[in-house]
Amino acid sequence: MDAFTAGLLxxxxxxxxxxxxxxxxxxxxxxxxxxxxxxxxxxLAAEHGVEVGASRV
Structure with a gap:
C-alpha cells in the first residue's frame, strides 16, 4: 500500500x-x-481506485 492510499484510508x-x-x-x-x-x-478514494470497504457510520 502506498503512502497516498494509507493516508487516505x-x-x-x-x-x-x-x-x-x-x-x-x-x-x-x-x-x-x-x-x-x-x-x-x-x-477522492473512488476517483483514485482506492477500495474503502464498509462504512461504520
Missing amino acids: QRIQTTESDLTRARDEGDDFLVEVEQAELDDLRR
Whole structure:
C-alpha cells in the first residue's frame, strides 16, 4: 500500500470516528461538517481506485 492510499484510508477512519462522536454529542453543525468531509474523502478514494470497504457510520 502506498503512502497516498494509507493516508487516505486513515483520514477516512478518523473522520468516521469524529462523525460518530459528533452524532453522539448531538452537535448538528459538526455532524454536517464531518459528513461533508467524509463524502469528499470517499469521492477522492473512488476517483483514485482506492477500495474503502464498509462504512461504520
